[in-house]
Amino acid sequence: MSRIGKKEISLPKDIDIQINEQHISVKGIKGELHYNLSKLIQITKTENTIKLIKKEQTQQAREIHGLSRSIINNMIVGVSKGFNKKLVIHGVGYRSQIEGENLVLNVGYSHPVSIKPPKDIKIAVENNTNIIISGINKEIVGQMAAKIRSTRPPEPYKGKGIRYEHEIIKRKVGKAGK
Structure with a gap:
């Protein structure tokens, strides 16, 4: 069970995030980064948070759940602070x-x-x-x-x-x- 994957990602105000099915694009003051999310993970966005949800309860889905959350969080931190x-x-x-x-x-x-x-x-x-x-x-x-x-x-x-x-x-x- 991924404890990291369950955490929500908070979005700073100066970050623009685009979600197109499984492709995520994050744009900030320092630059722009892209990431293709696995088919096993579903992403939901509210006004100022992002949450990742596993579509299946398999070993691979659990592995990718925390990894994907960490990568997306690092993208947001990278384009805002570096x-x-x-x-x-x-x-x-x-x-x-x-x-x-x-x-x-x-x-x-x-x-x-x-x-x-x-x-x-x-x-x-x-x-x-x-x-x-x-x-x-x-x-x-x-x-x-x-x-x-x-x-x-x-x-x-x-x-x-x-x-x-x-x-x-x-x-x-x-x-x-x-």
Whole structure:
């Protein structure tokens, strides 16, 4: 039983939502997002709330019920406020910069690593070590942050690498000296 799917989604005043059978379009001040809802879910809209109802009581319908509610809620939050992910680079000589639209990372390899962001994503660099990824689609923002982090994930001995802002790295003890 999905507890998330049962919750109603409240609509802010500046959001315009269009429901055409199973296709949902959300438009706000930051942009526009679309989603195709499963045939197992029925959507109902009142003046300032949206409610999702399962058409069947199958396992798949229960799985998609909460997922669909979360996706639609994230679309509404994304077009009204947007999403941000912050990455921090730790390590001597590790730095990042923006060249044109691309993010260029110098993280200990023999060559700089260049990452081209998708069209909906904005990347900003502060102090050469702080990277801010922002956009309206939570999934794409998170995927881009994971891609940047995967170029040099933090290692457990010295903690060098790229990590999320409040990520805690479990440190290991090095070699025992004789």
